[in-house]
Amino acid sequence: MNIERFLPTEEAVALLELTQELAEHELAPKVDDFEARGEFPREGIRTLGRAGLLGLPYPEEFGGGGQPYEVYLQVLEVLAGRWLAVAEAVSVHTLSCYPVAAHGSDSQRKRFLPDMLGGELLGAYCLSEPQGGSDAASLTTRAVRDGDDFVVTGTKAWITHAGVADFYNVFCRTGGPGPEGISCLLTEADTAGITPQAREKTMGLRSSPVAQIAFDSARVSADRLIGDEGGGFRIAMSALDSGRLGIAACAVGLAQAALDYAVAYSRERDQFGQRIIDFQGLGFMLADMATQVSAARALTLHAARLRDAGRRYSVESAKAKLFATDMAMKVTTDAVQVLGGYGYVADHPVERYMREAKVLQIVEGTNQIQRLVISRALARQH
Amino acid sequence: MKIVVLVKQVPDSGAERNLRSDDSTVDRDSANNVINEMDEYAIEEALKLREAHGGEVTILTMGPERAAESIRKALSMGPDKAVHVLDDALHGSCALATSKVLAAALKTLEPDLVIAGAESTDARGQVLPHMLAERLGAAALTGARKLTVDGATLTIERQTEEGYEVVTASTPAVVSVWDTINEPRYPSFKGIMEAKKKPVQTLSLGDLGIDAGEVGFGGASTAVVEHARRPPRQGGTRVNDDGEGGVKLVEFLVSEKFV
Ligand SMILES: Cc1cc2nc3c(=O)[nH]c(=O)nc-3n(C[C@H](O)[C@H](O)[C@H](O)COP(=O)(O)OP(=O)(O)OC[C@H]3O[C@@H](n4cnc5c(N)ncnc54)[C@H](O)[C@@H]3O)c2cc1C
Numbered sequence: 001m002n003i004e005r006f007l008p009t010e011e012a013v014a015l016l017e018l019t020q021e022l023a024e025h026e027l028a029p030k031v032d033d034f035e036a037r038g039e040f041p042r043e044g045i046r047t048l049g050r051a052g053l054l055g056l057p058y059p060e061e062f063g064g065g066g067q068p069y070e071v072y073l074q075v076l077e078v079l080a081g082r083w084l085a086v087a088e089a090v091s092v093h094t095l096s097c098y099p100v101a102a103h104g105s106d107s108q109r110k111r112f113l114p115d116m117l118g119g120e121l122l123g124a125y126c127l128s129e130p131q132g133g134s135d136a137a138s139l140t141t142r143a144v145r146d147g148d149d150f151v152v153t154g155t156k157a158w159i160t161h162a163g164v165a166d167f168y169n170v171f172c173r174t175g176g177p178g179p180e181g182i183s184c185l186l187t188e189a190d191t192a193g194i195t196p197q198a199r200e201k202t203m204g205l206r207s208s209p210v211a212q213i214a215f216d217s218a219r220v221s222a223d224r225l226i227g228d229e230g231g232g233f234r235i236a237m238s239a240l241d242s243g244r245l246g247i248a249a250c251a252v253g254l255a256q257a258a259l260d261y262a263v264a265y266s267r268e269r270d271q272f273g274q275r276i277i278d279f280q281g282l283g284f285m286l287a288d289m290a291t292q293v294s295a296a297r298a299l300t301l302h303a304a305r306l307r308d309a310g311r312r313y314s315v316e317s318a319k320a321k322l323f324a325t326d327m328a329m330k331v332t333t334d335a336v337q338v339l340g341g342y343g344y345v346a347d348h349p350v351e352r353y354m355r356e357a358k359v360l361q362i363v364e365g366t367n368q369i370q371r372l373v374i375s376r377a378l379a380r381q382h
Numbered sequence: 383m384k385i386v387v388l389v390k391q392v393p394d395s396g397a398e399r400n401l402r403s404d405d406s407t408v409d410r411d412s413a414n415n416v417i418n419e420m421d422e423y424a425i426e427e428a429l430k431l432r433e434a435h436g437g438e439v440t441i442l443t444m445g446p447e448r449a450a451e452s453i454r455k456a457l458s459m460g461p462d463k464a465v466h467v468l469d470d471a472l473h474g475s476c477a478l479a480t481s482k483v484l485a486a487a488l489k490t491l492e493p494d495l496v497i498a499g500a501e502s503t504d505a506r507g508q509v510l511p512h513m514l515a516e517r518l519g520a521a522a523l524t525g526a527r528k529l530t531v532d533g534a535t536l537t538i539e540r541q542t543e544e545g546y547e548v549v550t551a552s553t554p555a556v557v558s559v560w561d562t563i564n565e566p567r568y569p570s571f572k573g574i575m576e577a578k579k580k581p582v583q584t585l586s587l588g589d590l591g592i593d594a595g596e597v598g599f600g601g602a603s604t605a606v607v608e609h610a611r612r613p614p615r616q617g618g619t620r621v622n623d624d625g626e627g628g629v630k631l632v633e634f635l636v637s638e639k640f641v
Contacts (some may be wrong), residue, residue, distance in 0.1 A: 014574045022568060065571055156482035 003256070005074060012071040015056075019078045022051060027082040034207040035085070035352065038199075040164050041207060044123075045089055048079075049119025054093055057242075058101050062113035069242070069304035073249035074322075077297070079262075080253025084356045085208040087253060089122070091246030095364075096123025097218035098239040099169050099184050103227040115301060116167065124189075125243075126156040126213060127236055132371050133158070134170070137179040137233055141215060143172040148222050150174070150185060152193070154214040158208045162211035163196035169239075170215070171232050184226040193218030204355035210347035241314045243364045244309070244321035248300040251321075251328035251360045255293045258328075258335035258353040262286060265339055265348075282338065289331045296324035315350050315377045322370035325360035332357040383437035383553075386491050387426045387461065388484065388498040388510075390418045390477050391445050395503040405599070406606035407474055408504050410446065417452045420499025422459075426566040428497050429460045431531055441489060444472060444483055450582070457577035458569035464580065465491065470491040470586045474599035481513035483597060486590040488518060488534050494553040495536070500525050500560045511558035521551030527562040543639060559615070569575070 007013050026047050034041050048054060056072040058064025067109075072094070080087035097116050100108055115121055129139050141154025152172055155243030159168075168187050173296055187194065197212040227235050266277035276282050303316035332354040336343035343350050361367045393399045393413030400409040400572040414564050428439045441456045441464035443449050453464045475483070488496060501508045509526075515522035521535055523529075524537035528548060534553045541560050564609075569577075587594055621630045635641045 011394050018569060018571060018574060026568075030485055050570060051568050056571075192617065 006219045007074070008068065008070060008291060012067070012074075015065075015067070015071065016074060016078065017053060019053065019075045022048060022053070023078050023082040027079065027086055031083040031086075031174040031207075032349075034083075036206075038206045040209050041083075041086060042164060043047075045086060045122065046120065048086070048090065049121075052119065053079075054122075055097065055114070055117030055339055056093065058097060058113065058117050062101070062109060063117040064101075064113075068308040069245060070141045070301055070308055070369035073245055073304050076246055076249040077256070080250040081257040083207075084250060084254050084353075085205045087250045088160065088205060088208060088247075091243065091250060092125060093123045094246060095239055095243040096125045096165075096167070096169050098242055099226045099235050100186055102238065103231070103235050105186070108186075108223075108226065109328070119202045120163060121166040124159055124161040125239070126159050126168050128157050128159070130155055130212065130329060132158040134366060136236065137182070138177070139171060139173060139182065141170070141172040142172050143174045143220070145174070145187060145222065146219075149219045150222060150225070152187075153216045154183065154215050156213045156215070158200070158210050159196075159213050160208060160210055162209055162213050164209055168194070169226075170220075171236050172215075174232075175230050180230050180368040182232035182236070183229050184235045185220050186224045186226050187218070187220045191218050203357055203358060204352065223227055238314075240364050241317050241356075242307070243315045244301060244370075245304055247360055247364050248296070248303075248317075248320040248324035251324040251357070252293060252297045252300055253294065254357060254360070255289075255324075255331040256355055258332045258350055259286070259293055260351055261348070261353075262335040264336040265342075267329065276338075285334055285338065289334055292327045292331055296320070296327045299323055306314060310336060315374055317339040318365070318373040321364065322367050322374070325357070326367060328360055329354075329359040383431060383435050383495060384440070384487060384491070384493045385431060385437060385495045385497060386440045386493040387421070387424045387428045387456070388441050388457045388496065389421045389425070389441050389452060390499075390502050390504075390563055391415050391441045391449040392502055392504040392628045395419065395525045399504070401609050404473060406609055410448070415448060416454065417455055418499055418502045418504075419503060420503070420561055421456070422566040423561050423563050424497040424498075425456055425459050425461065426564045427529060427559055428495075429567070430564065431495070431529075435531060437494075440465060440493070442484065442487055442491070443467070444480060444487075446473070453582055454577050455569070456503065457580045457582075458574040459567060460569075460573060462580065464582045466582055466584050467586075467590070468584050469594075471587055471594035471598050474602060475597045476602040477507055477509050478513065478603045479597040479601050481510055481517060483518035483587070483590060483592060484510070485514055486592055487585060488514065490585075490590075493612050494534075494555075495531075496520070496547070496554075496556040498556065498558045500558040508558075511556045515556040517558070520543065521553075521555040523551055523555055524558040526557055526559045529557055529559070529563065608641065629634075 014350050017296045026044055052065055056065035056067045060066040076087050127136050132138055144148040145153045166189050170187050173181050174183040193216045195214045200210045253380050269276045300320040303320045306313040334351040336354050342348055394416045402409045432439050439461040441461050443453050444467040498511045511524050512522050523538045525540050527541040528539040530537045536555050537550045540549050621627055
């Protein structure tokens with residue numbers, strides 16, 4: 001379906017057109033094969049990178065696209081409607097550029113960002129650990145200073161792009177317990193002692209590699225410390241404020257695709273001598289789905305516009321992530337219902353959409369954690 | 383090397399296309415107008431040559447005002463600049479007159495190499511590159527599936543129905559290409575932004591020293607007398623397998639030159 005978009009500039013319109021073209025010609029024809037084989041579309045993502053889609057919300061002086069979040073998120077939405085794993089890859093990569101872009105020194109920005117934003121490299125974000133994802137402040141991966149290096153030892157879990165990324169942001173303990181003891185290191189993937197483990201078998205996003213990464217006395221030069229020693233947790237949290245908007249946009253795009261498919265199907269399918277969309281029970285279900293998708297898009301873009309205006313957006317970002325991903329779970333589940341038995345078989349994409357939606361409620365802070373963020377803010381309010 | 387790529391705006395070949403009922407020209411108003419598909423391959427080939435040998439790539443388009451969209455699109459892939467021949471009197475021009483106008487524009491640009499698509503999806507005449515080569519006194523290397531440049535020497539593999547021929551010439555030359563020659567790149571977001579700032583020169587017939595009477599309907603060497611819609615698809619040939627089915631299928635495919 002054609003979505004009425006309010007885009008702020010003519011260049012944003014051109015960018016969305018380019019994204020549509022890429023999504024149509026480079027993603028749509030390949031998604032089923034790659035998902036079935038569990039193959040990561042590295043070349044496809046390079047094509048997006050060359051088109052400039054891997055650095056959109058970062059400054060042009062470092063090779064970024066200089067786009068506001070409002071525009072970047074709508075690009076993600078379009079990609080997610082064709083291939084969630086690819087949109088997630090763009091979102092995770094963009095998140096992985098955030099620590100150095102927002103908290104790196106001038107010399108680090110000049111040194112690292114042009115390559116990171118250039119389209120050929122892919123990043124990963126290593127925060128979660130096997131013993132704890134939600135309680136990230138208790139992470140145990142250690143980095144010990146030794147001369148000009150940090151020596152990193154520990155295990156990260158569920159790392160998107162494990163084994164295919166070129167660089168990893170590693171959050172590790174350089175000091176005592178608690179959030180103040182955590183630092184952020186920007187490491188190269190081929191550093192000795194960094195070993196991605198076997199890929200996890202996942203419910204959805206099967207073309208996206210997720211695995212544990214073992215750090216075994218990996219030596220990382222101290223000039224790759226991003227921000228202050230002990231400042232890593234704050235960096236991780238502010239990165240997630242932005243990253244959550246990316247996940248929300250992915251959820252909107254995925255749900256829109258499910259809605260579009262369900263609507264098209266319900267206009268073709270006849271039962272009891274009429275189109276199933278003309279049964280009020282089903283038509284109203286579609287109406288609710290459409291309304292939920294629009295509401296989630298509006299909430300997500302509202303948070304993005306606050307961010308673009310330099311206003312506080314952390315709580316709105318949590319609300320957008322919570323609402324959009326719960327919405328996507330519901331809408332994709334309902335899309336399967338609209339297709340009946342056909343919805344449950346892999347000849348139609350809605351069963352994949354439903355499997356994919358689930359992960360969005362878990363990553364970058366589970367939806368319980370989003371509620372925690374929101375309720376804590378409410379408790380603080382006076 | 384100075385390269386000029388000919389780019390034509392055509393109605394999207396993926397959608398329904400029509401001729402106008404009043405003057406039998408291509409109906410552009412109701413169509414989604416795009417860059418002629420084969421021309422994207424010509425642009426890609428020119429960009430690859432520039433990357434390998436340096437030089438400059440110019441887009442040349444003759445077309446109505448709205449062709450400017452296609453020029454911008456072409457520029458967003460990477461060429462340096464464009465020339466748009468724009469004149470109301472050009473409406474209804476035949477291929478011969480078009481070649482006269484384009485040749486005049488090319489003379490002002492003095493290219494070493496002109497690259498064009500082997501055909502356009504609207505008229506499919508395949509004659510324009512030959513006409514241009516003749517008018518410019520340049521070599522015609524047409525129907526290429528591969529182009530190599532070594533100094534001033536150009537070599538193409540000319541695609542034929544049976545295989546290919548190797549043809550060599552020196553610059554200046556007109557090369558026309560098929561879609562087997564490369565894989566055109568997507569424009570980049572930066573390319574789209576930069577395209578807005580790239581120079582596009584507009585030339586009228588007067589600028590080219592051509593009289594309006596030499597072009598358009600008045601100067602046309604051909605005329606469309608009548609046109610009709612394509613008849614609906616026929617049922618096709620049915621092959622019943624009475625033991626010889628496979629042989630018959632292959633015979634059919636051979637007769638249609640599919641194998
Ligand atoms: C496909 C995939 C990709 C991922 N990619 C990455 C990545 O690239 N980088 C990365 O660092 N991590 C990644 N993760 C990890 C993800 O962020 C964590 O799984 C997530 O944060 C939850 O952590 P956990 O799995 O340890 O669950 P737990 O924290 O153990 O949570 C278990 C359950 O308890 C609930 N819970 C926990 N605390 C509370 C609380 N205070 N109040 C109420 N309920 C609570 C949770 O909501 C959840 O339902 C990925 C995960 C998946 C599945």
